[in-house]
Amino acid sequence: xxxxxxxxxxxxxxxxxxxxxxxxxxxxxxxxxxxxxxxxxxxxxxxxxxxxxxxxxxxxxxxxxxxxxxxxxxxxxxxxxxxxxxxxxxxxxxxxxxxxxxxxxxxxxxxxxxxxxxxxxxxxxxxxxxx
Amino acid sequence: xxxxxxxxxxxxxxxxxxxxxxxxxxxxxxxxxxxxxxxxxxxxxxxxxxxxxxxxxxxxxxxxxxxxxxxxxxxxxxxxxxxxxxxxxxxxxxxxxxxxxxxxxxxxxxxxxxxxxxxxxxxxxxxxxxx
DNA sequence: TTTCATTAGTTACTGGTGGTAACCTAGATA
DNA sequence: TATCTAGGTTACCACCAGTAACTAATGAAA
Numbered sequence: 001x002x003x004x005x006x007x008x009x010x011x012x013x014x015x016x017x018x019x020x021x022x023x024x025x026x027x028x029x030x031x032x033x034x035x036x037x038x039x040x041x042x043x044x045x046x047x048x049x050x051x052x053x054x055x056x057x058x059x060x061x062x063x064x065x066x067x068x069x070x071x072x073x074x075x076x077x078x079x080x081x082x083x084x085x086x087x088x089x090x091x092x093x094x095x096x097x098x099x100x101x102x103x104x105x106x107x108x109x110x111x112x113x114x115x116x117x118x119x120x121x122x123x124x125x126x127x128x129x130x131x
Numbered sequence: 132x133x134x135x136x137x138x139x140x141x142x143x144x145x146x147x148x149x150x151x152x153x154x155x156x157x158x159x160x161x162x163x164x165x166x167x168x169x170x171x172x173x174x175x176x177x178x179x180x181x182x183x184x185x186x187x188x189x190x191x192x193x194x195x196x197x198x199x200x201x202x203x204x205x206x207x208x209x210x211x212x213x214x215x216x217x218x219x220x221x222x223x224x225x226x227x228x229x230x231x232x233x234x235x236x237x238x239x240x241x242x243x244x245x246x247x248x249x250x251x252x253x254x255x256x257x258x259x260x261x262x
Numbered sequence: 263t264t265t266c267a268t269t270a271g272t273t274a275c276t277g278g279t280g281g282t283a284a285c286c287t288a289g290a291t292a
Numbered sequence: 293t294a295t296c297t298a299g300g301t302t303a304c305c306a307c308c309a310g311t312a313a314c315t316a317a318t319g320a321a322a
Binding site for chain 2: 301
Binding site: 020073101118119123127 | 151154155156158159160161162163164165168204205206207228231232234235236238239240241242243244246247249250251253254257258
């Protein structure tokens with residue numbers, strides 16, 4: 001069972017043809033986009049319906065919600081289940097793959113949370129210096 | 132020295148007014164953007180000049196490189212040093228703050244690297260199913 | 263029987279931004 | 293005189309994220 005050795009130096013992002021670098025990049029982009037990780041976070045505690053998610057995700061539009069969920073579904077991070085009822089019911093939930101991403105994103109979130117003020121201050125200084 | 136307790140559930144991204152949520156979001160966005168983390172990665176091993184970075188970062192334009200470096204500098208993740216020489220010399224390096232971000236990003240990179248193929252496969256399946 | 267409400271979206275439109283190509287400044291070199 | 297280099301800037305365009313408005317199908321209310 002030779003453990004596969006990942007060597008994810010940052011440069012793998014532009015260099016290494018280990019897996020498809022385009023796919024690799026698009027994953028990073030997904031993590032960074034405005035809604036994806038928020039939605040994953042919301043689904044963490046159980047399945048949710050479209051309208052629930054829309055209400056929880058303050059500020060998102062239907063279009064963006066649909067779009068983001070579709071992408072997450074395409075990547076296999078989220079599962080979509082439709083029930084043939086009236087009115088229609090659709091439930092979204094995180095997959096195991098999606099769940100496995102959470103700790104890593106949480107690490108970023110933690111860093112961001114810990115340094116938000118510092119960065120805000122840096123920006124003020126910079127903007128003041130440049131005028 | 133009461134340690135500050137971070138509680139960075141994902142929802143902090145939309146809910147908590149701990150630090151500025153907009154700043155928080157913008158940090159996530161920075162991490163996810165096309166060039167920022169690649170550049171931080173490249174500067175990990177030491178200072179680099181503009182043209183070096185441009186050559187290393189295959190595919191980036193001068194404009195995008197300038198822009199990305201400026202943003203990183205504004206956030207305090209990267210330091211810019213100009214030397215009054217002819218021809219001009221400018222050196223970019225990571226700051227301590229920038230360096231502190233690396234492990235978290237590396238965790239994401241590792242996850243991405245480990246699941247690139249799985250996700251690529253998911254996408255193919257999805258696209259095939261939708262036609 | 264005409265209206266309203268609900269769910270899970272879709273459509274038409276717009277503004278911001280990522281990207282390209284061309285240009286700039288200043289001195290050194292040939 | 294022309295060209296090269298470093299580190300950018302400027303003008304420009306195309307695309308896509310985001311918004312507001314609309315939709316299908318049904319049941320309930322008046």
